[in-house]
Amino acid sequence: MSTILNDQNIVLKAEVNNKEEAIRLTGKLLVENGYVEPDYVEKMLEREELTSTYMGNFVAIPHGTEDAKKSVKESGIVIIQVPGGVEFAPGSEVKLLIGIAGKGDEHLELLSKIAIVCSAEENVMGIVNASSKEEIMAFFEDVE
Incomplete structure (x- = not known):
């Protein structure tokens, strides 16, 4: 996970007004870090129309x-804190x-690692309230 997640892939204290803005920001970060082509962002919005990507536990x-x-x-992951929340x-x-x-x-391996970390609400809130990118990365370091 540490080879995929680095400090350039994390945004602290983002503010978004709605779900579409949240998804576009997430997609933009994937594009900027070289994981996807720009058209991937529209496919993210399409996915959300088919099935919500809301997983529970504020994630x-x-x-x-x-x-x-x-x-x-190439495979990649980005993490964006939205302490003020956004309704999905x-x-x-x-x-x-x-x-x-x-x-x-x-992506299946990525999803299982994310699920392990985010299944505990205390982990999610720890990530949401983290004050540094290093603090966030620490949550994912020892996940097998």
Whole structure:
């Protein structure tokens, strides 16, 4: 996980006005860090229309549709804190955006590691309230 997650992939204290803005910000970071082509962002929005990427525990994992795989250059993960929260659906507040792009089936391994960390609300709140990128990376370092 440490080879995929680095401090350039983390945004602290972001403010977004709505779900679309949150997904676009997540996609923009994936594009800027060289993981995906720009058209992947639209596929992330398409995915959200099909099925919400809200996972519970204040976490959303925006990612592209199945046909977006051709736009993935290499596997990557980005993490965005949204301490003020953003509503993904009525009653579904998101404070942690985890954008993923997986080459081949690599995203499945990424998802399982994220699920392990984010299954505990105390971990999620620790990430949301972290004051440094290093603090956030520490949550993911020892996940197998």
